[in-house]
Amino acid sequence: MNNASSDSSTIPVLTIDGPSGSGKGTISRLVAQRLGWHYLDSGALYRAVGVAAGWADLDLADLAALVRCAFDTRIGFRDDPSGELRVLVNEQDATDELRTETAGAAASAIAAIPEVRAALKDRQRAFRQAPGLVADGRDMGTVIFPDAPFKVFLTASADERAERRYKQLKDKGVCVTLDGLLREILARDARDAQRAVAPLRPAEDAVRIDTTGLGIDTVVEQVLALLPAR
Ligand SMILES: Nc1ncnc2c1ncn2[C@@H]1O[C@H](COP(=O)(O)OP(=O)(O)O)[C@@H](O)[C@H]1O
Numbered sequence: 416m417n418n419a420s421s422d423s424s425t426i427p428v429l430t431i432d433g434p435s436g437s438g439k440g441t442i443s444r445l446v447a448q449r450l451g452w453h454y455l456d457s458g459a460l461y462r463a464v465g466v467a468a469g470w471a472d473l474d475l476a477d478l479a480a481l482v483r484c485a486f487d488t489r490i491g492f493r494d495d496p497s498g499e500l501r502v503l504v505n506e507q508d509a510t511d512e513l514r515t516e517t518a519g520a521a522a523s524a525i526a527a528i529p530e531v532r533a534a535l536k537d538r539q540r541a542f543r544q545a546p547g548l549v550a551d552g553r554d555m556g557t558v559i560f561p562d563a564p565f566k567v568f569l570t571a572s573a574d575e576r577a578e579r580r581y582k583q584l585k586d587k588g589v590c591v592t593l594d595g596l597l598r599e600i601l602a603r604d605a606r607d608a609q610r611a612v613a614p615l616r617p618a619e620d621a622v623r624i625d626t627t628g629l630g631i632d633t634v635v636e637q638v639l640a641l642l643p644a645r
């Protein structure tokens with residue numbers, strides 16, 4: 416990935432922020448495909464650093480080591496033939512490990528450390544490349560791309576988000592309980608929203624879409640309708 420060039424601010428960005436299970440990843444990938452734009456899964460970067468820190472047996476209280484890990488971990492993305500996004504951490508395919516709730520909780524914990532967030536800033540901005548970028552996360556519209564012309568904040572009830580995650584993990588053969596997932600989602604919501612730096616919150620100029628009870632196709636169309644007709 417090239418460094419963001421100085422005039423990258425002219426490249427359009429659509430930011431899609433929201434809590435876990437609101438559909439950010441699913442909607443962002445589909446919208447990016449429809450637009451022919453690049454896609455940034457910023458949560459995968461935090462997850463990758465958390466997983467790499469675990470592999471290296473780092474002490475999560477060792478701030479200097481974590482920040483070094485955030486700078487040094489090599490993170491690559493590639494589409495597999497079925498269209499699924501695979502994530503490589505230090506050249507190892509870590510996609511399945513990254514999607515576990517354990518990795519999500521670790522990501523949420525290290526994401527509360529301002530120096531770790533700062534270490535990942537330039538990497539995220541480097542994804543802003545022509546013809547455009549769809550970026551999903553917690554602070555895409557507020558901190559990473561505050562000048563983005565299109566901003567969305569997706570929500571859904573916690574119960575529905577837990578059910579979506581339950582179904583998603585069950586389909587992958589992962590053994591989980593709905594109650595446990597709901598507890599984890601609520602704990603992660605609270606930590607992501609209450610941290611001092613870049614908390615989960617809608618940008619003032621974001622369009623909020625409550626996806627409770629809405630199908631994926633409907634949400635994709637609602638998001639695409641925010642962009643000028645192509
Ligand atoms: N509007 C929706 N209606 C029903 N299921 C959805 C919707 N959006 C996403 N999903 C499903 O919910 C699960 C979690 O979505 P995901 O995109 O991973 O959310 P997030 O990135 O916000 O955590 C996926 O299995 C996805 O197919």
Ligand SMILES: Nc1ccn([C@H]2C[C@H](O)[C@@H](COP(=O)(O)OP(=O)(O)O)O2)c(=O)n1
Nearest residue numbers: 435436457458459461522523526552553554
């Ligand atoms: N831009 C971002 C993206 C993710 N994070 C943190 C907070 C989240 O709980 C974890 C995991 O994010 P991710 O988007 O992969 O998680 P979900 O798919 O929403 O469950 O990383 C963040 O702080 N800022």
